[in-house]
């Protein structure tokens with residue numbers, strides 16, 4: 001018994017499947033990419049050497065339209081070949097029989113195709129494929145997906161163009177978010193400043209929309225960078241991502257939100273973490289917070305210090321010391337990783353640059369060049385995204401942004417806590433005598 005198999009795949013829509021997907025020994029696998037040349041070869045070969053079974057994944061793979069498919073089916077059947085489509089319903093029984101087939105079995109399975117049943121299914125599949133192919137061709141040409149351009153842009157002939165009247169609004173929104181790290185705050189600001197009403201979820205979509213970062217994102221989730229003018233640069237984009245990640249972990253702004261200094265401050269004297277205690281005065285609304293050595297072993301005990309005072313001094317100190325700490329040359333850096341990623345980008349860019357020549361010389365055809373170009377640019381986008389997410393590159397920029405006292409004062413305690421933990425491992429309180437105290441920031445780097 002001779003079993004052959006045929007695989008057709010459209011390189012626009014899928015990468016070529018492996019030839020050993022059948023789970024049983026095949027005498028020969030014919031494979032086509034984008035045309036049906038090998039199928040013709042298969043039919044020609046079968047006129048010389050008879051095959052008993054032909055395995056395909058789906059009948060649609062036999063042609064571009066129903067006429068072609070029926071024609072090939074007719075030819076193959078006329079050659080006495082039983083066709084089994086492994087991914088379509090009707091084939092399951094036949095598949096079972098074939099798997100259990102023993103060469104000496106007298107009752108050879110007879111598998112008849114029910115074309116009329118499949119006709120509708122094939123037609124629908126073909127229509128879907130054609131639509132996908134259209135989108136895929138546009139994608140390969142790196143054209144924007146169908147539909148309205150996002151706010152801040154308008155559709156140009158082959159790419160998005162900055163809309164000079166609305167883009168500054170979007171830009172301002174991003175800057176506001178970067179400054180205060182609050183989505184709702186930025187949304188409110190937009191309405192107050194420009195009368196532009198958007199919902200927080202729209203605001204969130206803006207913050208993550210690749211279009212504002214100069215990239216196109218397609219339905220298949222692939223991203224191509226540098227397709228049009230960006231509204232935010234990669235560093236800002238990476239910072240937005242960090243803020244969003246941090247905010248998503250933040251508890252909602254409630255009275256029970258953890259204090260920004262909780263667990264961070266230790267008493268140098270007794271090496272104990274200082275607790276936060278709350279004191280409310282009788283019949284008064286005001287509450288006072290203190291930092292106190294928990295179970296202080298000293299005699300007399302270390303004095304409690306007003307929380308607000310410590311916080312104020314920490315903010316002053318961080319604004320002075322953080323830029324210095326970040327500027328240190330011995331910072332653990334990811335420069336080697338970064339250099340390696342950048343080198344990969346350069347290499348891929350070099351391949352892209354060669355493509356026009358290869359096309360001109362007739363080594364590659366236009367479709368292959370477009371596909372290769374598309375894939376390389378997707379890979380470059382992924383690499384660039386990795387580079388942007390590397391922390392040390394951003395650290396300088398972040399340190400600059402957070403070295404203004406106003407920045408810290410505008411944050412809620414919960415937000416402040418997250419920022420502190422981004423940079424500070426520990427805060428040590430040192431005491432000179434019973435009254436005076438000082439503090440020392442221990443950065444995480």
Ligand SMILES: [Zn+2]
Nearest residue numbers: 267270293302
């Ligand atoms: Zn103490």
